[in-house]
Amino acid sequence: MTVGMINANPVVHERPERAAHPHPADAIDALDVFDTVRDIKDPEHPYSLEQLSVLSEESVSVDEKLGRIQITFTPTVQHCSMATVIGLCLRLKLMQNFPPHFKIDIKVAPGSLANEESVNKQLNDKERVAAALENPNLRQLVDECLCSNDSHSH
Amino acid sequence: MAMDGGAAAVLREAHRLTGHTDRVWSLAWNPSPGAGAGPVLASCGGDKAVRIWKRAADGAWQCSDVLEDTHNRTVRSCAWSPDGKLLATASFDSTTAIWEYSGGDFECVATLEGHENEVKSVSWSASGSLLATCSRDKSVWIWEMQPGNEYECVSVQQGHTQDVKMVQWHPILDVLVSVSYDNSIRVWADDGDDEWHCVQTLTEANNCGHSSTVWALSFNQKGDRMVTCSDDHTLKIWDTSADLSQPKTSDNQESWRHLSTLTGYHNRTIFSAHWSSEDIIASGAGDDAICLFAEDKSSMVEGPSYRLILKKEKAHDMDINCVRWCPQDPRMLASASDDGTVKLWELRGNALD
Numbered sequence: 259m260t261v262g263m264i265n266a267n268p269v270v271h272e273r274p275e276r277a278a279h280p281h282p283a284d285a286i287d288a289l290d291v292f293d294t295v296r297d298i299k300d301p302e303h304p305y306s307l308e309q310l311s312v313l314s315e316e317s318v319s320v321d322e323k324l325g326r327i328q329i330t331f332t333p334t335v336q337h338c339s340m341a342t343v344i345g346l347c348l349r350l351k352l353m354q355n356f357p358p359h360f361k362i363d364i365k366v367a368p369g370s371l372a373n374e375e376s377v378n379k380q381l382n383d384k385e386r387v388a389a390a391l392e393n394p395n396l397r398q399l400v401d402e403c404l405c406s407n408d409s410h411s412h
Numbered sequence: 413m414a415m416d417g418g419a420a421a422v423l424r425e426a427h428r429l430t431g432h433t434d435r436v437w438s439l440a441w442n443p444s445p446g447a448g449a450g451p452v453l454a455s456c457g458g459d460k461a462v463r464i465w466k467r468a469a470d471g472a473w474q475c476s477d478v479l480e481d482t483h484n485r486t487v488r489s490c491a492w493s494p495d496g497k498l499l500a501t502a503s504f505d506s507t508t509a510i511w512e513y514s515g516g517d518f519e520c521v522a523t524l525e526g527h528e529n530e531v532k533s534v535s536w537s538a539s540g541s542l543l544a545t546c547s548r549d550k551s552v553w554i555w556e557m558q559p560g561n562e563y564e565c566v567s568v569q570q571g572h573t574q575d576v577k578m579v580q581w582h583p584i585l586d587v588l589v590s591v592s593y594d595n596s597i598r599v600w601a602d603d604g605d606d607e608w609h610c611v612q613t614l615t616e617a618n619n620c621g622h623s624s625t626v627w628a629l630s631f632n633q634k635g636d637r638m639v640t641c642s643d644d645h646t647l648k649i650w651d652t653s654a655d656l657s658q659p660k661t662s663d664n665q666e667s668w669r670h671l672s673t674l675t676g677y678h679n680r681t682i683f684s685a686h687w688s689s690e691d692i693i694a695s696g697a698g699d700d701a702i703c704l705f706a707e708d709k710s711s712m713v714e715g716p717s718y719r720l721i722l723k724k725e726k727a728h729d730m731d732i733n734c735v736r737w738c739p740q741d742p743r744m745l746a747s748a749s750d751d752g753t754v755k756l757w758e759l760r761g762n763a764l765d
Contacts, residue, residue: 358730358751361680361698383593383625383643384698384731384750385488386575388435388458389504389530389548392485 265335268303268310286356288318291327294355298347299403301340310334312344325360327352332367341371345381346390347403419761423702423724423745427473427756429465434458436748438489439736444496446515451740454499455754456487462501464518465754473756482509482520489533489578494540504530508545510561521561526553526568533578537586542566544588546576552590552600554608567608571598578628583635585657587611591626597640599668601657611656612667620670622648630687638668639693641682647674647695647705649718671716677703677723680731688737692721692763694745696732701725702747706763721763728755 292315296308307313312331319328329348333341345364352362364381366374380386390396435458442452453465464477485504492499499511499518508531510522529548536543543555543563554567575593582589588600588608597614615621624643631638636653654666680698687693693705704721728749738744745757 359700379593379625383575385532385577386548386593388486392504 265302265338268300268305268334270305270309271311286320286322286360288320289315291318291320291329291352291356295329295348295351298344298351299405300334301343301347301399301403307331307344325357326363327356327360328363328365330365330367332370338371341366341377342380342390343396343399343403345377346387346396346400349381349387350391350400351404421704421721421759421761421763423704423722423727424758424760425727425755426744426758429455429463429473429475429754429756430752431463431475431478432457432459432461432752432754434486435730435733435750435752436754437486437733439734439746439748439754440490440492440499441736441738441740441746442492442496442513443494443739444492445740446496449515451738451744452496453738453746453754454490454492455748456490456501457748457752458486460485460487460503462487462490462499463754477518479511479518479520483507485530488531491534491536493536494538498536500534500536500543502531502534502545506531506547508534508543510563512561522563524553524555524563524565526565527551532576533580535579535581535588537581537588538583539586542581542586544579544581544590546579546590548575550574550576550592552576552579552588552598554588554600566606569600569608569610571610571613572596577626580629580631582652582657583631583633585635585655587657589629589638591629591640593625595622595624595626595642597621597626597629599656603659614650614668614670620648620673622646625681627682628684630685630693632687632691633689637671637687639685639687641685641695641697643681645675645678645680645682645697647677647682647685647693648672649674649716672718674705674718677705677720683732684734686735686737688742689739690742690763692737692742692759693718694735694737696727696735696747698731700728700730700732700749702727702732702735702745702757704759704763724757727757728753 297306365378440454445452450467456462462479466476483503489502501509506527508524511518512521527547546552550572552569555563556566572592573594579590590598599612601611622642629640638650638652641647649672652668678697682697684696695703702724705718708717708719730750734748743759
């Protein structure tokens with residue numbers, strides 16, 4: 259990690275509770291996906307991505323017919339160098355929890371990051387993602403972010 | 413072709429090869445398996461292993477060898493030497509291993525080091541005396557084979573501005589092509605004094621090039637056409653008949669040029685393309701589909717155009733990373749996927765008229 263935090267004063271929100279919603283047991287919808295990723299920990303702070311407003315319910319869209327999951331996340335600051343780590347966490351979490359035929363597209367919210375185009379391209383190059391996840395230091399960081407109370411995961 | 417009558421083309425799944433425990437990244441058919449030997453196919457992947465597949469007497473395909481414990485990260489690419497006696501494997505561990513193949517056994521006889529990051533691709537020149545590698549470190553290395561399983565690095569090229577995805581030699585000339593995450597295609601040649609240079613760069617700006625990562629390329633048999641495929645969901649066909657291996661003079665300004673763009677056939681990244689000796693282009697993509705194309709000889713438009721022969725939807729359960737036509741049987745296609753399998757396909761029916 260770099261000396262000093264990229265964002266020393268994040269805004270933190272309460273974690274809203276949400277009632278379970280009925281739907282066929284094997285169907286997947288945006289709220290299921292959101293529940294899977296909302297509690298991923300920020301790489302720098304002891305808060306979840308949801309608490310930091312990196313993610314919200316509106317971040318996720320699912321087209322089950324096409325087998326596609328799209329996530330748009332908002333890094334906490336414009337020059338956040340942790341954006342690629344957050345993207346890796348999202349991708350690994352989704353790969354571990356949803357059927358392999360789903361295509362996953364991850365992007366930063368438009369206008370939210372100085373090097374948006376570059377980060378988006380990197381996060382959606384599956385070869386670079388695979389190589390990054392073979393890097394032991396990076397993999398450990400990602401695993402730590404994914405290691406949380408799994409009471410809200412499927 | 414008379415043998416296929418008028419039946420429409422069909423790609424039939426003939427065999428499904430299992431054994432890899434992670435995604436399969438790349439495939440390579442041995443171009444010269446030896447007198448009396450049937451086809452030999454190498455596959456490699458995320459399980460850090462290379463598998464060798466052969467057809468048994470009863471027609472079933474078997475894994476005859478597993479090469480492992482040499483690379484400690486993903487094996488991203490594999491390539492046979494033209495004489496079929498050597499197999500090169502490129503790995504995310506930053507090395508390229510050279511294996512000697514004597515028809516039955518493999519022995520690792522050399523390890524090429526120097527790249528700072530993952531090696532993405534390896535390719536032998538048509539003469540078999542040169543080997544090229546490329547890496548996420550943005551460089552393209554050219555190695556010359558020396559006696560005694562030695563490889564001398566004769567050139568390190570730095571022209572790409574990003575990750576280099578694939579290198580491929582021209583099928584006849586000592587001309588090398590590299591494609592990159594920087595969206596460009598670069599052509600490299602020796603100026604005659606053992607000095608390698610970039611002799612042409614094909615980009616979106618000035619050559620009708622790709623608008624996103626270029627993942628792979630393939631030449632036709634004569635080397636006068638090339639196909640490239642990209643994250644922009646297109647395939648591009650190039651006229652590569654100009655001989656770029658000759659030093660440029662003031663009266664020799666020939667260059668390669670764009671001929672055609674195939675768009676609308678795949679809706680995800682196209683990871684692989686391969687041109688058969690029967691002039692059929694296969695593509696494999698992140699939409700889990702295989703497409704086959706051929707030149708449209710009935711077209712009246714100026715310049716060549718290419719038509720879809722067929723699209724095999726759901727060819728695999730996940731992304732297709734590599735498609736390769738069998739050199740001994742040009743109607744057999746191998747494909748490799750994130751689903752951990754290799755499939756062998758038979759092309760039947762009338763594909764060319």
